[in-house]
Amino acid sequence: MLINxxxxxxxxMSILCLCRLNVLLAILVSALVAGFVSGLGFDRSIELLISGMAGNLETALSYILLGAIASAIAxxxxxxxxxFNIAKFIQNKRAMFCLSLAFFACFSQNLIxxxxxxxxxxxxxxxxLMNKLKIDRRAVACALTFGLKAPYVSLGIGFGLIYHTILxxxxxQNGINVTLSDIQSVMxxxxxxxxxxxxLAIFVFYRKPREYREDFATSHNLDSIKDITMTRGDYGVLIGTIVAFCVQLYMSSLPLGGIAGLIVMIALGGIKWNDIDLVMENGFKMMAFIAFVMLVAAGFANVLKETGSIESLVDFVSGVAGGKLGGILIMLLVGLLITMGIGTSFGTIPIIAAIYCPLALNLGFDAKAIILLVGIAGALGDAGSPASDSTLGPTSGLNADGEHDHIWDTCVPTFLMYNIPLIIGASIGAMVL
Known part of the structure; x- marks a missing residue:
């Protein structure tokens, strides 16, 4: 197992990221290492990496189009x-600021x-405003990651419906007859x-004030924006955003929603014809790096699958699980390891379900406990993975002034604040159910 x-x-990959190597390069190097250790060779590893990138093409396209919509809104x-309205509501309350961001972020997974x-x-x-309030951005990163992840893990709405349906x-397919309502009842x-x-992140670990550089300039400050009113173009952007949301829901396609939203914005004057190139370019700048990381992460996952090392890892779990508690902990930790590398909970479920279902049945778990174990094992590692959009997203906003490190200020805090509670909660839940 030491050379798996x-x-x-x-x-x-984890060591390279902790040493502050660019996450894209860290994933590429790790994919080559996986191919070399398994005997595939570098040439075959690159082929698998490139072919596997197709697995996240729709996601990457969605991010680019949504980035263009984000650029138009900006x-x-x-x-x-x-x-202005958020600042007026928050005033000088650091904890309220973080909790409000977590609350609004939850809507990005279901309502919009x-x-x-x-x-x-x-x-x-x-x-x-965060600098003025001396908010520790690690708490904000945890708040945003909570909003990006907790809704799809626990609620069968929006992205949660996709996750629960996959589960x-x-x-x-592996002999556990369950319904969506069964999944909702335990997740x-x-x-x-x-x-x-x-x-814990907001009120215990990252509650103390933290200083950041004050030379980050934005086009608006609170005094200059209090009298701003909506224009015709603003309403065009707002209507385009609503159209993008409705098309996403009706067609179940983020790319189609993004295209429809942009077309409506252009038609209604929210995006001027001469500014289309600039809007698309700014959107690409916003989201391109995340999109490419997701593409390379899919390629890395393809390399890992081809090596056969994931199957051998899960087989190893089957052989050493022992009793119920030992089986729970090993299954959760292996799920954590796989998702950390792949960067997506949605892609981890199919990998682990084939082995975990018969293993859990052999250990005497009932259907609801199996739902919880497989569902949480798949979700573990999404928070904290350098290649996950749940961490790349928060960093893209918080590092706009170069004052927020992806690994130490996003990945490490979210890894600690969410993976440990998830392991504890899933272990207790599976033993009780």
Whole structure:
């Protein structure tokens, strides 16, 4: 097990990221390491990496289009008006600021399923306010990651419906007959565990004031935006955003929603014809890095699958699980390791369900306990993974002034605040159910 390609390559990736190597390069190096350790060779590893990138093409396209919508919104008066009202509501309450951001971020997964696209719109204009309040941005990162992850883990709405459907289908395929209502009845434990982590981050670990540089300039300050009113173009942007949301829901396609929203914004004057190139370019700048990291992460996952090391890792779990508690802890930790490398909970479920379902049945777990174990094992590692959009998204907004480190200020805090409570919550829940 010490030379298992999955374990070794993910450890390499983690070490490189902790040493502040660019996350894209860290994933590429780790993919080559996985191929070399497993005997695939560098040439075959690169082929698998490139072919596997197709697995996240729709996600990458969605991010680019949503980034363009974010750029259009950022150029309108919608952002300063929203910032002013948030600032007036928050006043001087650091904890209230973080809790409010977590609350609003939850809507990005269900009510308005734009996922991380709202972050580069909302967060950079709020950085001067955060500096004034001396808010530790690690707490804000934890708040944003909570909003990006807890809703899909615990609620069968929006992205949560997709996650719960994948979980149900994989369980049914492996002999566990469950319904979406069965999944909903137990996965709230994951959301409750993450809520505990959020409260610990805000009120215990990252509650102290923290100083940041004050030379970050935004186009608006609180005094200059209090009298801003909506224009015709602003209403065009707002209507385009609503259209993007409705098309996403009706067609179940983020790219189609993004295209429809941009077309409406152009038609209604929210985006002027001569500014289209600039809006698209700014949107690309906002989201391109995240999109490429997600593409390379999918390629890395393809390399790991081809090595056969994931199957051998899960088989190893089957052999050493022992009793119920030992089986729970090992299954959760292996799920954590796989998701840390792949960067997506949605892609981890199909990998682990085939082995975990019969293993859990052999250990005497009932259907609800199996739902919780497989669902949480898949979700573990999404918070804290350098390649996850749940961490890349918060960093994209909080590092607009270069004062927020992706690994030490986003990945490490979110890893500690959410993965540990999830392991504890899932272990207790599976033993009780």
């Amino acid at each position: 390609a999955t374990i070794f390559s993910i450890l390499i 150029r309108s008066n919608l952002t300063p008006i929203l910032v 399923p734009v996922h991380i696209a709202f972050i580069p719109i909302l967060i950079p204009p709020l950085l001067p 149900r289908d994989q369980l049914v 709230w434990i994951g959301g409750a565990s993450m809520l505990c982590g959020l409260l």
